[in-house]
Amino acid sequence: MRIIRGVLEIATSDRFQALNVTSIIESWIKKQKLSNGLLLVYVPHTTAALTVNEAEKGLMSDIITFLKELTYEAKSWRHNIIDDNAHAHLSSILTGYSVVLPVIDGRLDLGTWQQIILVEMDGPRRRKIKLFFMGEAQD
Numbered sequence: 001m002r003i004i005r006g007v008l009e010i011a012t013s014d015r016f017q018a019l020n021v022t023s024i025i026e027s028w029i030k031k032q033k034l035s036n037g038l039l040l041v042y043v044p045h046t047t048a049a050l051t052v053n054e055a056e057k058g059l060m061s062d063i064i065t066f067l068k069e070l071t072y073e074a075k076s077w078r079h080n081i082i083d084d085n086a087h088a089h090l091s092s093i094l095t096g097y098s099v100v101l102p103v104i105d106g107r108l109d110l111g112t113w114q115q116i117i118l119v120e121m122d123g124p125r126r127r128k129i130k131l132f133f134m135g136e137a138q139d
């Protein structure tokens with residue numbers, strides 16, 4: 001069993017954004033020659049989030065609308081006194097900061113419509129996606 005770690009960087013371009021990051025993670029899996037194991041994908045951030053869902057354009061927009069309706073200007077959040085982004089922290093709590101996925105025969109074991117989505121709620125910023133793999137890799 002091996003442990004292989006990685007960090008990917010993404011620059012978001014808007015304050016609110018849902019980005020499909022599946023292909024860059026798949027490229028990393030290929031580059032690292034991973035074969036079978038578990039991959040933890042996580043963001044070391046408190047105002048961005050990760051989830052697995054369908055990356056259809058309308059739904060990506062709905063995800064942002066949904067989170068904004070629940071958190072953005074919904075209340076006079078106390079954290080806004082400090083840096084005006086309580087909605088982003090609360091969205092991250094709802095969405096989560098990590099996903100764990102099986103890698104089987106060198107590929108992410110995702111369902112037909114499942115994609116890994118990075119949710120930016122306080123951009124634009126440079127975001128990190130960290131990867132922690134436990135399992136078998138070639139050579």
Ligand code: ZN
Nearest residue numbers: 083085086089
């Ligand atoms: Zn904050």
